[in-house]
Amino acid sequence: MIDIVRQKISKLLSDGSVKGVVALAMANGHVAPCLFQKEDDLEPLCLGDTKKPGDARYPLNKVLITIARQYPEDVFGVLVRGCDERGLYVLYRLNQLEPDKVMTIGIACPQELAKACECKKPYPDELVAGEKTEGITQQGVQDMEDMDLSKRFSFWKNQFSKCVKCYGxxxxxxxxxxxxxxxxCEDIISKGELPVDIPVFHLTRAMHMTDRCIDCGLCDETCPSGIPLRLLYKKTSKIMNAEFGFTSGINKNEQSPLNLMGPAPEK
Amino acid sequence: MSECNYLYGNYCAEKRVTVLSQMLDFCGIEKDRLRARWVSSAEAPEFVEEINEFIDVLKPLGPSPLKKQTSKDVA
Structure with missing residues (x-):
């Protein structure tokens, strides 16, 4: 798979269709985001496979935003998995990136990674390398809903109490x-105090994720306290889907019902 | 709903309240503790009525178990 990706990047760079490609590089035994600008400099390129396939993932879109803000006229390539591509769609929607300034190099995730991520769509729409594998059905939200109110309360209270406010x-x-x-914002979140304001801190973030979260699971992987944040955002996605028929990042040109002026669209 | 001074603001708020109330429920907090109603500033009696109704719902629920101890309580 990596050879096809390398060829594709090399081609994009040599014919000048992109100024650079944001992808992953292996350096000193670590995987890190890297901007490749020369076609003969692709040796360290990697797909984030260390012990298992794709176990080192990075929010490359985020790196891309930083670069694109500095060089708004240039076109950049970016290595995307299914989740990254969903993220790009949302960033186009929110005017953070211009679709015609981004070229994607899409790779499908192997079944093992899809399973580890509980991913519903482990491949991008525009696929360059890899085989499409089946999405995984998720169960967590339903299990939580089946618990009674007081159980849910103590579960989340325990989880939120673990937060060390690292903002990871x-x-x-x-x-x-x-x-x-x-x-x-100190009017909402008190500064320098632990435990955090329960549930304000986490629900504020969840509310901001309602029409954005693309279910990549990086928050879960990052959290040093092991708070199941993704479960919270999965629930917001489920509500958005049930109430407004909207799923973040699935259609390239879809607008969020929360941003539409006026009443909720008919189901 | 369509008479808002800020045109669509109340519609936008309504959609967000729909999500938030279900999120509260998901986190084990009674969703009756959250309520959004639209009352014109010229409708004082309606406002009083709404608040009184809300109080009647809140009282049986009691204080929130998440209420923080204020410095006043400690002293």
């Missing part, structure tokens, strides 16, 4: 791009 979930999130963050 926000910093890793490919959908978090705001220059000013509500989680740093």
């Amino acid at each position: 979930c926000r910093d890793i999130c490919p959908m978090c791009f705001c220059r000013e963050c509500s989680l740093e």
Whole structure:
């Protein structure tokens, strides 16, 4: 798979259709995001496979936003998995990236990774390398809904109490791009105090994720306290789907019902 | 609903409240603790009525178990 990706990147760079490609590189035994600009410099390119396939993932879209803000006229390529591509669709929708300034190099995730990520769509629409594998059915939200109210309350209270307010979930999130963050607004979130304001801190973030979260699971992987944040955002996605028939990042040109002026669209 | 001074603001709020109330329920907090109603500033009696109704719902629920101890309580 990596050879096809390398060829594709090399071609894009040599014919000048992109200024650079944001992908992953293996350096000193570690996987890190890297901007490749020369076609003969692709040796360290990797797909984030260390011990298992794709176990080192990075929010490359987030790196791309930073670069695109500096060089708004240039076209950049980016390595995308299914989740990354969903993220790009949302970033186009929210005017953070221009679709005609981005070229994707889509790779499908192997079944093993799809399973590990509980991914519903482990392949991008525009596929360059890899075989499409089947999406995984998710169960977590239903299990939580089946518990009674007081059980849910104590579960989340315990989970939220573990938070050390590192802001890792926000910093890793490919959908978090705001220059000013509500989680740093002292009118909402008290500063320098632990435990966090329960449930304000986590629900504020969840509400901001309602029409954005693309279910990549990086927040879960990052959280040092092991709070099941993704479960919270899965629930918001489920509500959005049930109430408004909307799924974030599935259709390239879909607008969010929350941003549409006026009443909720007919189901 | 369509008479809002801010045109569509109340519709936008309504959609978000729909999501938030279900999220509260998901986190084990009674969703009756959240309520959104639209009352014109010229409709004082309606406002009072709404608030009184809300109080009647809130009282049996009691104080939130998440209520923080204020410095006043400690002293």
